[in-house]
Amino acid sequence: MKKDILNKRIEKAYWLWLEISKKDTKRIQKIKNLIDQKLKGPRFNIHLTLIGPYLKLGENDIKLIKKISKKIEKFKIQLVKYDFTNKKYTSLYIKVKKSKKLSLVRKKFFKTNYLKQYSKYQPHISLYYGETDTKLKKKIISKLPKLNKTVTIDKLSISDVNEKINKWKIIRRIKLSEKAN
Numbered sequence: 001m002k003k004d005i006l007n008k009r010i011e012k013a014y015w016l017w018l019e020i021s022k023k024d025t026k027r028i029q030k031i032k033n034l035i036d037q038k039l040k041g042p043r044f045n046i047h048l049t050l051i052g053p054y055l056k057l058g059e060n061d062i063k064l065i066k067k068i069s070k071k072i073e074k075f076k077i078q079l080v081k082y083d084f085t086n087k088k089y090t091s092l093y094i095k096v097k098k099s100k101k102l103s104l105v106r107k108k109f110f111k112t113n114y115l116k117q118y119s120k121y122q123p124h125i126s127l128y129y130g131e132t133d134t135k136l137k138k139k140i141i142s143k144l145p146k147l148n149k150t151v152t153i154d155k156l157s158i159s160d161v162n163e164k165i166n167k168w169k170i171i172r173r174i175k176l177s178e179k180a181n
Contacts, residue, residue: 010053010055010115011161011162011163011164012161012162012163012164013052013053013054013055013115013161014052014053014054014055014056014057014158014159014160014161014171015049015050015051015052015053015054015158015159015161016049016050016051016052016054016065016109016114016156016157016158016159017045017047017048017049017050017156017157017158017159017170018047018048018049018050018077018105018153018155018156018157019045019046019047019048019153019154019155019156019157019173020046020047020048020125020151020152020153020154021074021151021152021153021154024148024151024152025046027148028046028094028125028127028151029046031127031144031145032046032127032128034140034143034144035092035127035128035140035144036128038136038140039092039128039130039132039136039140040130041091041128041129041130042129042130042166044126044129044168045157045159045168045170046125047125047126047157047159048077048096048123048124048125048153049123049124050105050106050109050156051106051109051110051112051114052114052115052161053114053115053117053161054112054113054114054115055115056113057113057158061112061113062158062172064112065109065112065156065158065172065174066172066174068108068109068112069156069174069176070174070177071108071177072105072108072156072176072177073176073177073178073179074152074153074154074176074177074178075101075102075105075152075153075176076150076151076152076153077096077097077099077101077102077123077150077151077153078096078097078099078149078150079094079095079096079097079125079147079148079149079150079151080094080095080096080097081094081095081147082094082095082127082141082144082147083095083124084134084137084138084141086131086134088129088130088131089126089129089163090122090124090126091126091128091129091130091131091132091137092126092127092128092137092140092141093124093125093126093127093128094124094125094127094147095122095123095124096123096124096125097123098121098122098123102123103121106121129166153176154175154176155173155174155175155176156173156174156176157170157171157172157173157174158170158171158172158174159171
């Protein structure tokens with residue numbers, strides 16, 4: 001029974017997202033807008049999911065997340081390529097390199113109150129949620145602009161996710177430290 005819960009997709013929960021600098025987000029948003037012209041997916045903020053789900057978040061949980069976040073310096077992630085799957089929430093995305101830095105940042109939140117699930121972490125920036133034809137996705141990818149090699153992560157956000165009604169709402173944003181690496 002418990003293993004079923006751990007493998008089942010949770011539709012209503014909180015997630016920690018990494019957010020990209022304003023300048024880098026603008027470029028990725030333009031790419032997402034090109035895709036949305038063809039595929040009409042739901043609206044959501046550009047982000048890289050870090051960890052979750054959290055079934056509930058109390059004030060102490062939020063304080064702990066803030067405390068951990070304040071000790072993290074902004075950093076760069078490497079964009080690998082456009083990619084897609086036949087799953088709704090990884091339908092079309094930018095594959096992100098699973099770097100040592102990204103893994104270390106994620107590990108800092110392992111002691112928080114999230115529900116540990118048995119799925120391999122595959123960092124990505126979603127561009128479209130939905131189900132559509134593979135041929136069409138390949139055609140769209142072929143027309144997308146070349147990706148920048150890196151983008152800067154400068155914020156962590158706590159997002160209230162309700163997939164039943166396609167709603168993703170950021171409830172807290174925490175700026176990462178400016179200190180030089």
